[in-house]
Amino acid sequence: xPELPRLLLIDDEPALADYxxxxxxxxxxxxxxxxxxxxxxxxFGAARPEVVVLDxxxxxxxxxxxxxxxxxxxxxxxxxxxxxxDRRVLESAFRLGTELGLLMAGPLEKPVRLEDLENLLxxxxxxxxx
Numbered sequence: 344x345p346e347l348p349r350l351l352l353i354d355d356e357p358a359l360a361d362y363x364x365x366x367x368x369x370x371x372x373x374x375x376x377x378x379x380x381x382x383x384x385x386x387f388g389a390a391r392p393e394v395v396v397l398d399x400x401x402x403x404x405x406x407x408x409x410x411x412x413x414x415x416x417x418x419x420x421x422x423x424x425x426x427x428x429d430r431r432v433l434e435s436a437f438r439l440g441t442e443l444g445l446l447m448a449g450p451l452e453k454p455v456r457l458e459d460l461e462n463l464l465x466x467x468x469x470x471x472x473x
């Protein structure tokens with residue numbers, strides 16, 4: 344059986360992280376959840392993901408630091424922003440990611456509708472046919 348593409352998800356809200364991880368599994372990904380920066384960096388280094396899903400509002404770190412980390416590590420997969428911030432903040436972060444050379448997807452605003460999340464994840468799955 345072929346290996347599933349890896350999706351790294353950073354979100355400090357356990358219920359929402361589980362919800363998004365379940366959507367990732369339903370769309371053909373193998374998700375890993377990180378709740379803070381150290382676990383994100385460790386998971387990124389242990390098994391480089393094909394897709395990163397990023398919450399901008401994290402304790403002790405903001406989403407911009409994660410975008411810079413991904414750019415500094417030459418991450419070439421899609422980066423999906425899912426956050427409860429105002430739409431202008433999401434669009435600003437999206438533009439910054441693009442300026443840093445990242446392949447940006449979304450953004451999706453919280454609360455996220457399962458159908459919207461699944462459709463976007465399906466479009467990002469490199470192994471998905473059809």
